[in-house]
Amino acid sequence: MTYPDIIDDIRARAPKLRGRLLANQPLSDLTWFRVGGPAQVLFTPADDEDLGLLLAALDPGLPVTVIGLGSNLIVRDGGVPGVVVRLGGKAFGSVEIDGESLRVGTAVPDMRLAKSAAEAGLDGLAFFRGIPGSVGGALRMNAGAHGGETTDVLVEARGVDRRGALRVFTHAEMGFAYRHSSAPDDVIFTSALFRGRPGDRAAIEAEMERVTAAREAAQPIRERTGGSTFKNPPGGKAWQLVDAAGCRGLTVGGAQVSEMHCNFLINRGGASAADIEGLGEEVRRRVRETSGVELHWEIKRIGIAA
Template identity: 55%
Template sequence: MTAPVPLDNIRGDLTCKAPLAKLVWFKTGGQADWLFEPADLDDLKLFMECLGGTTPVMALGLGSNLIIRDGGVPGVVVRLGKPFAGVEVTGELEVTCGGGAPGILAASKARDAGIAGMEFLRGIPGTVGGFVRMNGGAYGREVADILIDCDVIMPDGELVKLPVADLQYTYRHSALPESAVVVSARFNGTPGDPRDIGEEMDRIAKAREESQPLRTKTGGSTFKNPDGGKAWQLVDEAGCRGFQMGGAQVSEKHTNFLINTGNATSADIEALGEEVRERVYKQSGVTLEWEIQRVGRP
């Protein structure tokens, strides 16, 4: 397969037919046509310029909230590694994070600087780029509450700074173009005591541990909460707790989580999710929307 850009134009790692299952929480799915791990921001910018907006691009963080279909992902998967994982305090109540930085690191840096309001990032299993794109949230807060702006490489390689208003946030959705890559973000908090902030982070961590199947092959929250309701409750009331198809199962511990019991395919997981949606609709008349992204070829 011909490389999507001239290899002498890039310094990062470009891999053809790269297996993705090991990079996502479900541990299922096919290959990426190409996997690119840029050396730094300039390398990614040049790579995207060479693509010219004609090739599909998908950014990959920690691989949570994601089903990679068994047929693999067309185009290029961009994985932001260590060069994009930095977090630093850049103002009195301001934290700047790379797109590949995990939420727990962002929350911890803010805590150490006495910046409150970012504790909920401790409860989002992903990277800054992902939860800026999806308006990630947990425990009553979401990214829209704290984001100042973000730096984004657009599909044609242009690097732009977008204020939060330009993202047109709604529940778990933004107006970012599909092939755009979030490379950094600035967040704003409020003054706080590091001890109090740490206690809140500990409370969030404990709540996640007690209520969610964190030690299984899962993808995080499967369905969006409908207006005025809870997805897990609707799934439970439809009799789906523990329901299994192939190697995929609805979690006994938290019914808005699907689990790979060990030998599931991505098709098993997606089919189970669709069956749950159908049963919930028959029981309650509510059509659940997927929160987990499903990408690639069936």
């Protein structure tokens, strides 16, 4: 699909923009599944001010979507209308440490956050080593792994809302729950403040190695995948329900339920976004029929069908 080019209109509305605007930019290479159509406009802002300038200038009816590392994301085959924002560069990729606090840009990978904390001798953030996303995604979904969650270490988050205003959210205002934040949907997070606790660097690094080894042994991390597909239902494990429904190894087109870990979907090569999403929906149907449990997507799905 090719969308109408609206970049000239955006630049007319916001002539002082310094970030990069690209029309009909393919998004498949920006996701771990390697599927999906283009963004009508892909915007990479220069900094918070630049992001605010764009958001304030856009027509309120124009959709704005944010993507990060693309590790927990399906971009549908028809692409994403409107503006897709992807943060990057020094403005959103820095880690600053002050005592027990870490000020982190939301484009920073979770694994880098864990490493930076360990190098500073700060304990409590090693679990981020097992999360294959970025800090922005961790804030939005209260990402967690290996007994830790974002809510355990977050002090505050900063972002820019659709009016272009800078917003600061305390921990309480984030409204964290299991794999969820109730912060306003129109806020694009740009940085976060975390707090660790003093620890032994060697012990922290050993814990990170344990997390890495466990992840490599149990998850198909070398495949084209999107991480955990479904949230764990209360009191249960999504993978066990998927397995009990006979879905391990199930395929739709070029997509397959992983044989290694059946809460992971993989692109075996040549899969479309429709194949992957359709497989997920078939898994949900079979689990519902066999157990009565309604699985909910953990992977974010954006865009329109082809």
